Amino acid sequence: MPGSWYGWTPVTDSDSHLEPQEILDRESERKAEIESRLKTESRDRSWATGAEDKIREYTGTTVSGGDPIKITALSCLTSICSAQVASSNPAALATMMIGFVLNVPGMAAVEIAKQPAKDNDGSYKAEYRFFRKGFVVPGQDRAI
Numbered sequence: 001m002p003g004s005w006y007g008w009t010p011v012t013d014s015d016s017h018l019e020p021q022e023i024l025d026r027e028s029e030r031k032a033e034i035e036s037r038l039k040t041e042s043r044d045r046s047w048a049t050g051a052e053d054k055i056r057e058y059t060g061t062t063v064s065g066g067d068p069i070k071i072t073a074l075s076c077l078t079s080i081c082s083a084q085v086a087s088s089n090p091a092a093l094a095t096m097m098i099g100f101v102l103n104v105p106g107m108a109a110v111e112i113a114k115q116p117a118k119d120n121d122g123s124y125k126a127e128y129r130f131f132r133k134g135f136v137v138p139g140q141d142r143a144i
Contacts, residue, residue, distance in 0.1 A: 030139035034080065034111075034129060037138070041077040047106075047132070048076035054104045055083060055130070059096060067092045072125070079135035082113070083128050090116040090124040097128060108133040108144035 018026075052074055059069050067089035074083045087093050093116045100110045107130050114127035131137045137144055 026139065033138035034113075037077070037080050038075075038082055041079065043076070044078040047078070048081075051076040051081055051104075051106060051130075051132070054106070055081065058100065058104050059083075059085065069093065069096055076130075079132045081107075081130040081132075083130070084125065085128065086119070086123045086125045088123055093124060093126045100128075100130065104130070106133055107131065108135075109137055 055074060055076075056071060059071055067087050069085050069087045069092050072084045072086050075081065085093060085096065097110055097112060101107050109131045111129040111131075112126065113129050114125075116124045116126040119125050131144070134143050136142060
């Protein structure tokens with residue numbers, strides 16, 4: 001299934017009766033809702049600015065084998081943040097994602113929107129979505 005999640009499970013027991021195509025259709029709808037939020041959601045300035053600072057702080061302390069993670073793009077709105085990151089070591093990107101929900105207060109879940117892939121410049125780039133606690137994450141029926 002596309003996307004990887006930490007902090008919640010996209011397929012629940014109530015979904016166990018679904019056919020594989022229905023699960024893929026729900027995943028597609030969920031991803032479309034996320035993209036729509038990123039394009040249309042207003043920015044909660046007081047929360048978003050603090051969340052971006054916390055993400056930068058956490059990312060700045062996450063290193064693997066001495067390889068730092070660089071944020072190449074970061075935007076927080078009201079219920080969601082999007083971050084594009086790069087590192088010379090893909091393990092550093094995995095370390096960042098695994099510890100994110102535990103180390104950045106106020107976040108409920110993280111999704112890998114784009115898996116780490118080697119770029120022309122030799123660095124590995126990935127894209128993550130972070131979901132704020134207290135808001136409904138797309139694909140869920142209640143806030144986390």
